[in-house]
Amino acid sequence: MNSQSEERKVRLGLLLSNIRLEEKLLIQEAQRRPDVELTLVDSREIVLDLQNERSLDVLLDRDISQSRAMHALQLFQNSGVKTINSYEAVRVGGDKLLTSKALHDAGIHTPRVRVAFTPESALSAIEEMGYPVVLKPVDGSWGRLMAKIENRIAAEAILEHKSHLSSYFHSVFYLQEWIQKPGRDIRAFVIEGETICAAYRVSDHWLTNAARGGRAMECAVTPELHQLCVRAARAVSGECLAIDLMETSNGFTVHEVNCAMEFKESLKAVKADIPARIIDYCIKAARAAQHQKEYQHV
Amino acid sequence: MSAECPECGSKVELPEDAVENEILECALCGVELEVISLSPPTLELAPEEKEDWGE
Numbered sequence: 001m002n003s004q005s006e007e008r009k010v011r012l013g014l015l016l017s018n019i020r021l022e023e024k025l026l027i028q029e030a031q032r033r034p035d036v037e038l039t040l041v042d043s044r045e046i047v048l049d050l051q052n053e054r055s056l057d058v059l060l061d062r063d064i065s066q067s068r069a070m071h072a073l074q075l076f077q078n079s080g081v082k083t084i085n086s087y088e089a090v091r092v093g094g095d096k097l098l099t100s101k102a103l104h105d106a107g108i109h110t111p112r113v114r115v116a117f118t119p120e121s122a123l124s125a126i127e128e129m130g131y132p133v134v135l136k137p138v139d140g141s142w143g144r145l146m147a148k149i150e151n152r153i154a155a156e157a158i159l160e161h162k163s164h165l166s167s168y169f170h171s172v173f174y175l176q177e178w179i180q181k182p183g184r185d186i187r188a189f190v191i192e193g194e195t196i197c198a199a200y201r202v203s204d205h206w207l208t209n210a211a212r213g214g215r216a217m218e219c220a221v222t223p224e225l226h227q228l229c230v231r232a233a234r235a236v237s238g239e240c241l242a243i244d245l246m247e248t249s250n251g252f253t254v255h256e257v258n259c260a261m262e263f264k265e266s267l268k269a270v271k272a273d274i275p276a277r278i279i280d281y282c283i284k285a286a287r288a289a290q291h292q293k294e295y296q297h298v
Numbered sequence: 299m300s301a302e303c304p305e306c307g308s309k310v311e312l313p314e315d316a317v318e319n320e321i322l323e324c325a326l327c328g329v330e331l332e333v334i335s336l337s338p339p340t341l342e343l344a345p346e347e348k349e350d351w352g353e
Binding site (some may be wrong): 016017018019020024027028042064065066067068094137139140141142144167242258259260261262 | 315317318319320321332344345348349350351352353
């Protein structure tokens with residue numbers, strides 16, 4: 001390989017800590033590409049300063065820790081590294097309230113939400129919304145610490161318990177309208193403005209997250225689903241993410257976006273090669289970043 | 299390639315394409331393990347789930 005082609009290699013970083021099946025597939029995919037120079041950026045080991053390094057063209061966020069990812073992405077992005085997703089997208093996608101607001105502002109059908117900051121005001125909001133209602137942590141994932149509240153007695157007990165949890169963020173009471181779904185919801189994958197595939201997440205439990213045992217079945221990407229997911233991705237400025245939707249009698253409602261999305265369960269059901277499509281996009285974005293930097297130095 | 303489970307002491311087979319920091323599960327006791335080293339193959343208990351973990 002001559003120095004010219006060596007110089008044109010794409011310098012791809014993977015921000016991660018624990019390596020799950022998703023990260024392993026992405027690493028293997030990147031290692032198969034002759035034009036990729038892969039660097040694993042372990043968030044447990046890095047020390048960043050305000051200038052931090054610029055030796056990457058693209059940094060793909062696959063960190064299981066959302067707070068580490070958000071701060072690291074901000075510093076890498078500010079130093080000129082293209083990050084996927086952007087710090088702004090991860091900040092919005094990692095916060096259910098900001099996500100709801102972004103979807104609502106974009107005119108996308110999303111469940112009705114109320115936010116309150118004390119158990120008393122949360123109880124008033126619940127009574128106004130009506131039962132059942134879903135209480136979620138604003139920054140949670142995998143269905144963790146979510147509660148379906150069916151009556152006032154349960155509401156009082158759960159709110160009291162939440163107010164005694166150590167993190168103040170449990171006192172941000174994010175209340176979401178209960179949606180009666182048909183034993184499943186939908187996870188759709190959007191990469192660079194295209195809904196590449198979707199899978200139903202089927203469960204007898206009201207929580208259909210794969211982390212809670214939801215099983216994947218292929219879901220056809222209709223033009224309606226494609227357009228809605230692309231709009232949802234655009235609403236949070238996401239380039240490479242998963243959109244979670246529920247089916248209602250009035251069509252789809254989008255309830256979540258996931259920036260460092262998991263896909264091992266979906267891979268069992270869909271035909272698309274999700275890790276290959278992600279790496280394809282990283283290479284394309286890296287080439288664009290390289291060209292932009294070259295142009296700036298002309 | 300195998301290593302000892304630090305929880306139950308059983309032998310855990312590592313996949314041929316194992317990488318450092320990969321998360322595995324002990325088939326005997328079910329605990330999650332992290333590959334700390336490939337040479338020699340070494341496992342530690344995987345970090346416990348934190349509140350900000352997710353996708």
